[in-house]
Amino acid sequence: MNTPPSRAVTPQVPFTVLGGYLGAGKTTLLNRLLHDNKGRRIALLINDFGAINIDAQLIESRTDQQINLTNGCVCCGLSDGFDEAIAQLLTSPTPPEHIVVEASGVADVHSLAQYGNTPGLTLDAVVVVADALNIRQKATDKYVANTVKRQLAAADLLLLNKVDLVSTSQRSDLRQWLQTLCNGAPIIDTTFCALPEALLLGDGTRPNRSDSAKDAAHPQNHPLNHGEAYVTWHYQSSDRLTQLQIDQFLQDLPNTVLRGKGFFNTSKGLLEWHQVGKQQRLTPAEPRQELGTTLVAIGLKPQLNPVELDTLASQHL
Amino acid sequence: MNRIKIYVARAVITMNPSNPQTTHVAVRDGLILGAGSLAELAPWGDYELDTTFENHVIVPGFVEAHAHVMEGATALMPYLGYFDRPLPDGSIAKGIKSYDELTQRLRELDAALDASGAAPNEPLIARGFDPIYFDDQPRLTLTLLDEVSTTRPIYLYHASGHLATANSAMLDLDGVSKDTQVEGVGRFTSDQASGKLKGDLNGELREPPAMSLCKTGNRAVFLANASEPALWNFGASARNAGITTCTDLAGGLVLSPRSKDMWQRVTGDDSFPLRVAMYNIAAMPGLNADFDDAAQKVLELRAEETDKLRFPGVKFILDGSIQGWTAMIKAPGYISGEDHGQLLTVPDQLIDWLRPFHKAGLNVHMHCNGSLTQDLAIETVEALLQEHAWLDHRHTITHAQLTTQAQLRKMARIGLCANFFANHLWYWGDQHYEHTVGPERANQLEPCASALRERVPFALHSDAGVTPLGQLHTMWCAVNRVTPKGRMLGKLEALTPEQALRAVTIDAAFVLHLDDEIGSIEAGKAADFAILEDNPLTVDPMSIRDIRVWGTVLGGQPHPAARPATGA
Secondary structure: OOOOOOOOOOOOOEEEEEOOOOOOOOHHHHHHHHHOOOOOOEEEOOOOOOOOOOOOHHEEEEEOOEEEEEOOOOEEOOOOOOOHHHHHHHOOOOOOOOEEEEOOOOHHHHHHHHHHOOOEEEEEEEEEEOOOOOOOOOOOOOHHHHHHHHHHHOEEEEEEEEEHHHHHHHHHHHHHHHHHHHHOOOOEEEEOOOOOOOHHHOOOOOOOOOOHHHHHHOHHHHHHHHOEEEEEEEEEOOOEEEEEHHHHHHHHOOOOOOEEEEEEEEEEEEEEEEEEEEEEEEEOOOOOOOEEEEEEEEOOOOOOOHHHHHHHHHHHO | OOOEEEEEEEEEEEHHHHHHHEEEEEOOOOOOEEEEEEHHHHHHOOOEEEEOOOOOOOEOEEEEEEEEEHHHHHOOOOOOOOOOEEEOOOEEEOOOOOHHHHHHHHHHHHOOOOOOOOOOOEEEEEEOOOOHOOOOOOOOHHHHHHHOOOOOOOOEEEEOOOOEEOHHHHHHOOOOOOOOOOOOOEEOOOOOOOOOOOOOOOEEEEEEHHHHHHHHHHHHHHHOOOOOOHHHHHHHHHHOOOOOOOEEEEEEEOOOOHHHHHHHHHHOOOOOOOEEEEEEOOOOOOOOOOOOOOHHHHHHHHOEOOOEEEEEEEEEOOOOOOOOOOOOHHHHOOOOOOOOOOOOOOOOHHHHHHHHHHOOOOEEEEEEEOOHHHHHHHHHHHHHHOOOOOOOOOOOEEEOOOOOHHHHHHHHHHOEEEEEEEHHHHHHHHHHHHHHHHHHHHHOOOOOOHHHHHOOOEEEEEOOOOOOOOOOHHHHHHHEEOOOOOEOOOOOHHHOHHHHHHHHHHHHHHOOOOOOOOOOOOOOOOOOOEEEOOOOOOOOHHHHOOOEEEEEEEEEEEEEEEEEEEEO
16 A cells, blocks of 8 residues: 555545445435534535425524534535535634545546645545446446446445345345445445444544544444444554555554544554545554554444454564 | 517528528517518517617527636636637637647747736646647646746646646645656656656646645636636627527526525626526435435525526436546446546436426436436436426436437437437547547437437537537537538537437427427517527538527527627
8 A cells, every 4th residue: 555645634524435326325314414413513515405404493593505504514505506606615713523425326426536636635534425326227228337337336335225225135146246336335225324423434533633532442332332333443652663564564454343443553654544335545653652552443333343353463563 | 568679680590390491580578479571570569679689690509508707717827729710709728739738838828917917826727638639649747838937837637527637846836746656646757858767756746636625726617617707708709609598507596505696696687698597416426316306406496496597407427438448338438548438427226316296297307428328327317207297397318429220219218318429520520430439429429310210309509618619519510510620520429510400499488398488489489599690500510500690689688699609
C-alpha cells in the first residue's frame, strides 16, 4: 500500500456517498439516519428532496434548499449543484460532523466519491444499496446494466436490502453472484436498510482526538459495546512495526471487518489507519508520543470473530 | 399605425411552398403584410420603398433550435480552440493548430495583461482548447504552460467542459498539490525530459471533482457563463450570423429564478437583436425534482412571455457525448476506446419526470447523443401518448446523431421530431470515422436525408458554444458532409441546399411550436429576415458557409452585423 506524504492538518469532514439504483432503499436509509440521530451534526445532501419524510416536530427551520432539524441533522437540496451545496456546508458557522450524499439512482458513485478527497472533506466510504428482489434483473437491463454494475464495483460496503423477500437459497446465490461484481466488498444483509449507524458512518470519533486512545484502552467505556448487533475488537501495543508487518496484517484482514481505525506505530512515526469495507487508507499522523499501536475494528455479530483478529495480530504485529 | 415599408431584394426566398421566391416583402408594425412583386404589394396602401437590400438576398431569419447563452461567454475570455471562431464584434479568433501557436498566443496574452497594468499574479483564463485535435502529439501538460509563465496563474478550460489544464502557478494559487488525492488530478507517469518525476502533477484536471479544486479558474468560467455581458454577446453573435430566433436550451430560470430580471431587461431592450426561446432544465442532470412544481414554474414564466423571450418547453439530458465516449450507444458499441456511457436520467422514472410537462402542453426536448438513450426517449414518449393523447406534441430528440432507420420509422409514427447536430460532421466527423463509431455509422451520422424520406420533421443545430453559431455553416455541413481531412461522410444522407435551408428556418420553428409566427416570409408572420450577400440556393454548395451576412431584420427593425462576417 502506498503511503502518501503528510498533508496539512485541517479539519476534514468525513464524506459518505450513498448509491444504488432506484428503489433499492436509499431513501429508507436516509429517513432512518434522520430519525435515529442523537445530536450528531450530520448533513444529508438529498437527490430527491421531496421524498424525505420529516416529522414536523423535528423541524427547527427551513429554507427552499435546506431543512435544519432539532436533532442536529441538516438536509440540503442539490438544485444549485454539488459544489455549491458542499461549499455552503463547510463555510457555515456550525459545519457538519459528517456529510452523506444521496447519489441519484444512475450516478457514477466512484466519480462522486472523488469529492471526498477535495479540501475540507475526507472520503469515508461509498455505501451501495442493492435490492435483493431485482438487482439481478437490473444488472442485465437494456438501459441500466452497465450503470448498476459500475455502482456495485465501486462499493466499499454493499447493503443487500429486502433480504426478507427472498428465500435463503436465493439469498446465498445472490451473495455469491454479487461477490465478484463488488470486487470483494463486504455484503451486509438488511431489511428496511436497518443497520447500526456506527457501522454506516462510524461512531463519530476520530482516532486523533485525545480521548480516542483512552476509549481504545478502556473499551468498557466505549459506547459501541452495549448489547448491539455488532462486535468491537481492540488491540494495543507499544512495539514498533515495519511497513511489511502492517501491509501483511491489513492484507489478511477478513472482510468481516466492516470498519476499522487506529494508529500503527512505526520507526518513521505514526500511521493513521482508516478502513471501511474494502476501502483501506494509511496516512501519516501527527506525532503523539503517548500512543503506540492502537486499533479498533467493528463488524457484525457473529460474523466478526475477535479471536480470529487476535490470532492475526499476534501473527503479524 | 406606422407607414408600410417595402423591401426590394435580389431575391426573397420565403420558405413558403406556395410562394417560394419573389422580389419584395412589405412590412408594417413588425409584421409581414405580404411577399410578392411590388405590384402585388402596392394595394396595401402608402408605402416607402427601401432599397438597402436591393443587391442582397432576403431569407427568413435563421432559427437555431439548440444553442446556449454560454456561447456569449466565449468572447469574454481568450479563445484557444482549434478552429477559427467568429466573435460578437465581427472579428474572427484564429484557431490554434499547434503547441507553438498555443504558447505564442499565451505569451501575447500574458504580455497584454502586463501592459494593461494587471498584477503579475492576475490569472489568465482561456477557453476552447481541445486535446482531441492534438492526438498525434504528447498530451498538453503544465510543462508547456510553465514555459509561458511561472508567476501568472494560467487555466485552460477545454472545449468539452470536462477537462482543464492549469500551470504550476494556478495549482499553487488554489492549493492543489502532489498530495491531493482526488482522482482525475493528472500526474506524470514517468520521468520526463522536463525533469518531472512520476506522480508529479501534470496540470490536467479531469471531470468536475478534480476541476472544482481549481476554484479560481472554474469560478471565473461559471460566472462568465451566466453573466449579462454573455447574454449581450449571445445576441450580437446570433445577429452577425443572421439568426433572429435562438434557443437557450438549458435555461436556468426554473432552478435559479434570480436572473429572471436580467433576462427580461436585456431581451426587452430595443437594441437587443434576438428572440430567445428558453427551454429550462427542470433538474440537475440525473437528479430527481418536483417536476409538477417545475411545470408550474414554466407556465408562470410563460405568463410573462414577451415576443423576444419565449418559454415553449423544457429540456432533459439523457446521456453524455460521443467524442467523450459517454453517449449511451446501442450494440455493437464504440469501435475503439472504452465505453463510459453515462446515463443522466433514471429510465424507470423518465415517464414520471416528463408527464407534468406533457400534460401541461409544454414541449420537451431530450438530449440523446447515443442511440440507446434515444430508444428510451422514444419508448417513453410512446407510453406518455398512450396516457395523454397530445397529438401535436412535437417533442424532439436533440442531437439524435446516431439515429437508426428503425428509430426514424418509429419517430415518424408517434410524432417525434429530431434536431440533428449537423456541425459534428465537420468538427468531429474524422474522429467518429476513425475512433468512436467507425466508418459505417460515421457515414450515417445525422441521417438527414433518411429523416426526410421517413417524414420525421427535423432541425439542424450548432449546440453553440460547443460549436459556433452560424446557420449557413450548419447548412453547409448538412449539404456537403465533408470533414477537415477531406472525407465525405455518407453522401446518401446529404441534403439539398433548399432542404437544409428549411431545416434552419421553418422546420426549426416547427420543433419549437413557433412556425405560425416565424420561420418563413409570408403574410401575418413576424418580419424577421436574414440579409445575405448571396443566394444559398444557387451558390456552389461548398461556398454556402462563406456567404456574407449583412445582418438581420427583427420585427421590422434592421440590425446590421458588427461588420460583414462570414457564416463560417
